[in-house]
Amino acid sequence: MSQHTQALTEFLAALHYQQLPETVVSRTEDLFLDWLGSALASQGMHPIPLFERYAAKMGPGSGPAGILVNGQSSSAYFAALVNGASSHLVEQDDLHNSSVLHPATVVFPAVLAAAQDLGKSGRELIVAAVAGYEAGIRIGEFLGRSHYRIFHTTATVGTLAAAVGVGKLMGFNQQQFTHVLGTAGTQAAGLWEFLRDAADSKQLHTAKAAADGLLAAYMTADGLSGAKNILEGEQGLAAGMSSDANPSHLSQGLGERWALVETSFKFHASCRHTHPAADALLALLQQENLSAQDIASVTTRVHQGAIDVLGRVQVPQSVHQAKFSMGTVLGLIAVYGKAGLPEFHQYALTDSRVSDFRDKVSMLLDEEVDAAYPQRWLGRVEVTTLDGRTLQSSIDEPKGDPGNTLNRAELEDKFRRLLAFSGARTDEQATGLIGLVWDLRYLDDLTALTRITSLTGSAA
Amino acid sequence: MSQHTQALTEFLAALHYQQLPETVVSRTEDLFLDWLGSALASQGMHPIPLFERYAAKMGPGSGPAGILVNGQSSSAYFAALVNGASSHLVEQDDLHNSSVLHPATVVFPAVLAAAQDLGKSGRELIVAAVAGYEAGIRIGEFLGRSHYRIFHTTATVGTLAAAVGVGKLMGFNQQQFTHVLGTAGTQAAGLWEFLRDAADSKQLHTAKAAADGLLAAYMTADGLSGAKNILEGEQGLAAGMSSDANPSHLSQGLGERWALVETSFKFHASCRHTHPAADALLALLQQENLSAQDIASVTTRVHQGAIDVLGRVQVPQSVHQAKFSMGTVLGLIAVYGKAGLPEFHQYALTDSRVSDFRDKVSMLLDEEVDAAYPQRWLGRVEVTTLDGRTLQSSIDEPKGDPGNTLNRAELEDKFRRLLAFSGARTDEQATGLIGLVWDLRYLDDLTALTRITSLTGSAA
Known part of the structure; x- marks a missing residue:
């Protein structure tokens, strides 16, 4: 393993809540609200119901993890799948510039589903999300522009970002982070070809990135080993899918530069x-x-x-x-x-x-x-x-860029407009969700974030 | 879409049982028995129990599709996942030379799980498997040696082969085959890097290829669209993952050359x-x-x-x-x-x-x-x-090569040795399975192939 992958995995294993600057914690809450709005905004829109039906057919009838668009529940895998699909559809989710990665739509579906499954707190969710953002953004930068020319970075790198987030939630050590990168990296896929035909692959990409990343973490926790040098190895990700990879990006500023706060919010609803x-x-x-x-x-x-x-x-x-x-x-x-x-x-x-x-x-x-x-x-x-x-x-x-960002009032306004657009939640429910998210670091129980009943007091 | 992809998808849509030469039908039965033995041989061996536990955790407790190694059942997705993992572990499954593709371990898990889910017959399973082999082998040949240098073709191309097989079972028309190739192709992944560390990714690759291919077909049937030119497009599979792709392979000899019968059986238990x-x-x-x-x-x-x-x-x-x-x-x-x-x-x-x-x-x-x-x-x-x-x-x-192949007696002997090696089935049960497979084209109900009880007459 190279020094850069080594440094990255050591950083991920050692990362803890007390180490996070307040701006990182509060920005994570901002990004989470923004993500929640993006996911709920796509309720009922093609192709999201296809993912809901697939989850209902292939998964258990209910489970510990919530599906946002319909308020139903499933296993963590299918919740990550459907929430990953839904949060990228309306093109309102966040973007990190230099990595050309949309981190929220792959990291949050995976860590929220796993956190609900594992009974983790809001504080643990925040640390997990930070781990996913920091790793995913650096891996995206590492793979460079040549990668993005053909591959949808949010799909490919998203798989690793999601896996890292869930791994953090599971308390992985450095060796486990190495394995989970290997297992996630060898599943990394997603080609831009679909854009030409306006095909539905973009939602499939984020759905699969979140769900496959979660799979990688759960199976790593159970003992599945992965390639130790998946990023930089001779038959690894960069070897196969990049011609301008720069390994120094992988370890750049770990613990000092918080890439998460460089993430932009989308103001316009377009690419x-x-x-x-x-x-x-x-x-x-x-x-x-x-x-x-x-x-x-x-x-x-x-x-x-x-x-x-x-x-x-x-x-x-x-x-x-x-x-x-x-x-x-x-x-x-x-x-x-x-x-x-x-x-x-x-x-x-x-x-x-x-x-x-x-x-x-x-x-x-x-x-x-x-x-x-x-x-x-x-x-x-x-x-x-x-x-x-x-x-x-x-x-x-x-x-929406870091130097021209949206404040909490603007984020709340965007959130309410997204929910009103789809009708997935009432404005009163939106208020309830906003309150929960601004309290995210204090929440012990994350089930209320996805259950419609918990907000209305009656069955959805 | 190019003429080659067009020709391939038209062939797949039109393919029917009556068109298959007797040698193709009987060789498919041979390959199916060989695959069944490979899957059962890995019972209890790492990392197969990890896949069984993952399926049990994330899937329904039982379902229409059978898991070979433990005789349990699940939804089609998880049966394909576990059977895909298990059939490649002992390195005894078949191989097609010029495509460097192991077709059985990706095609059969997907089509068997889907056939059980959809209540299809042995005859329909055979046509579906032929479709998966013919498409997968040609796509592997198309991607060429440069692809195989970095990518595990059975993982990448396997996703498309599995998708085509399940699509055939579902009666896809030409447009649907185009979509399913797009949706499977954009999920195609699998890097050789794991070999260096003897990591567990090989089983993950075949598991995911079978399961992701099945997902592609089910979601295509429900209306998910895919890129129309995923194989040859400017941001498609070959553009991203090959430097010597040759599109003429895609349509080479369709309906005349049966690539399935070129597939080799493995005699030694090694690569x-x-x-x-x-x-x-x-x-x-x-x-x-x-x-x-x-x-x-x-x-x-x-x-x-x-x-x-x-x-x-x-x-x-x-x-x-x-x-x-x-x-x-x-x-x-x-x-x-x-x-x-x-x-x-x-x-x-x-x-x-x-x-x-x-x-x-x-x-x-x-x-x-x-x-x-x-x-x-x-x-x-x-x-x-x-x-x-x-x-x-x-x-x-x-x-084991086509010109030096194994006859049915040799295949039965290999099958019995594989089952005896793992103890997954008794020799009496092996006899029962052999009988079922040699009758595959006449079977209306495929559930007996995976249920242990159906062979012993008592609970497993």
């Missing part, structure tokens, strides 16, 4: 790659007092990753695809001033003003933006107006 | 890469009337894949690792004249004559052998005797 340009355009429209019909064309200057992920869809056929269409996102911004869930579902595919605007938008690779990525996601747009002016706008930190 | 040299050495020892103590050194002339898979273990620490040690395998052949399960478990790690012989064995890359691989697995050994002679031996078709 994160569209946010810098959306914010830059929004700033320009407000500053110049322009509206959609004043614009002749928009050139967004972007990083290569944005072109790879967004470039293949010209005319979106589904709401999900619309979230990956730069033109549609900017069209919603230009016409409605925002690109939230309601705008996507009501207007993204049907409003001709949005589709007209979409056709005016192009993407251009920009050297400065590309060089800054993925550490910084710079927004650069160049707008030509119908009256012949050329205007430029730039933002260096999109809304 | 297939050791078999050509083992057979060549055995022939030489018999011909020259030599014994282990007459030999000064053995040079095996092998293909690169053998060096990649076998080259990292010098001194095996476990029985499983011994099966991947060329020197140990040849040592057993030289000392005992065979390398079956009893020899591995009783002598591979403890007999100093075997370890002394092991240290006399080396591997050398041979151009002719490498060029023939993986279509043909040539055995070439050069032996130096203590009295100063240099002898050479070569075999062109190892025992």
Whole structure:
């Protein structure tokens, strides 16, 4: 095993609650609320009911772990599976920039299901989540941009992040963390190919990452051994799935740099790659007092990753695809001033003003933006107006980024809007959940987080 | 979608029992018996009980699908998982040469579990298995040698093979086969790194391939969409995990060439890469009337894949690792004249004559052998005797290969030995199972294949 994997696994084994700065603890609670909202927002939306039915068919009829969208219960494996699927659907869950990893949607489903199964406390959940974030983000950075070009990092690395989180909950020592990385890493999968067809794989990816990671931890606890050098070995993850892996990322700043607090909240309901340009355009429209019909064309200057992920869809056929269409996102911004869930579902595919605007938008690779990525996601747009002016706008930190983050009031507002969007919980229930999450570090019993009855006092 | 994927999915959708030549039907029965023996042979051996416990913890207490090693039942997902794990442990399951795929251990667990769940007949099981073999072997050939260098093809391609088999059982049309390939392909995972540490991932790989493939088919049947071009797309399987993919393999000889009958049975209980040299050495020892103590050194002339898979273990620490040690395998052949399960478990790690012989064995890359691989697995050994002679031996078709296959009497004998080795079933029960399998095409009810009670007439 290399010094970097060794250092990472030693850090994970030694990590404890008292070591966490207050900002890390409170940000974990923020991220957890944000995740909970994302999961509940997808209630009833395709393909989530398919995962619910699969869990009902293959799993036990009930169990110790809760399924958020329907308030039912199952074994930890199936709760992680369904909650992992549901929390990534509406594209409102968090993102870590430099790793291009969505940590919440893979870490929280696994650690919450395992914590409920094992009877762990909110404090233990927080430490477990931090372990999952810190490991997952560093492994994502380690695998680099070449990995993300083909592989959906949240799927692949997500499996390891989830496994580490559950392992922490189980009190793994350094050897067990090594094994669980091996067992999770050899299950790591997820290809971007589905984007081209707007296929349902994105939810499958996060579902499987959370559930497979949980499987890895449970089986490691029972004695399953894994490869000792799965990250850096000659036939390991980087050897097979990266051409620019950098092992030093694995141990970078352990215990000093808390990668979890670098995680961004999503403000717009679209793919994160569209946010810098959306914010830059929004700033320009407000500053110049322009509206959609004043614009002749928009050139967004972007990083290569944005072109790879967004470039293949010209005319979106589904709401999900619309979230990956730069033109549609900017069209919603230009016409409605925002690109939230309601705008996507009501207007993204049907409003001709949005589709007209979409056709005016192009993407251009920009050297400065590309060089800054993925550490910084710079927004650069160049707008030509119908009256012949050329205007430029730039933002260096999109809304929701660590330096431009959402405060608790904004997070509560987003949470309530997500729940109202799906109707998964009443506003009163939302209030109850918010209270529970802001008390997460003091909770001894985590069952109330997923049970609908516990909030209403009556059967759901 | 390319013409090759199109042709493959059209073939799969149209495939029907009447179309299968008698040799294909009877060989499928042969392969099924061989698989059943491999699964039962691992009863009680690490890490199989871990999978049994995981299924018991996460799944329902009982269900429509049978778990072979313990005679219990669960949902189809967990039966596929445990049977997938157990059938690859003793390294006695079949292998297809040019794809380097072990089809049985991934296809049969999935299709048997699904067939029991769905109440399908033996005839339908046979067609489903043929679909899984034909698709899996071609996809393995398509991904090529560069894939196998890092990835465990039986794990990655196995997921697709299992999915196709279950999809056939469910009567998928061409569109559904396209979706199921997408959904299975984006879950495809499995790295060789574990071999270095003799970690338990090999069983995890086959377990997950069978179970994930089954998941893909069930969710496709319920409407989950997958990428349309997962095999050949710009961000698909070959793009991410191969550098020498050849799409023409996908459609090669569909309906004319039956790849299933090209599958080899394993005669020795070791990694297939050791078999050509083992057979060549055995022939030489018999011909020259030599014994282990007459030999000064053995040079095996092998293909690169053998060096990649076998080259990292010098001194095996476990029985499983011994099966991947060329020197140990040849040592057993030289000392005992065979390398079956009893020899591995009783002598591979403890007999100093075997370890002394092991240290006399080396591997050398041979151009002719490498060029023939993986279509043909040539055995070439050069032996130096203590009295100063240099002898050479070569075999062109190892025992168990299609041109040197096992007949039904040999298969029955192997089956009985496998069951006697583990004690999973009595010899009387073995007789009952053999009878069932030779009648597979006439069976309406497949539950008796996994239930212990049905064979003894009393509770197990």
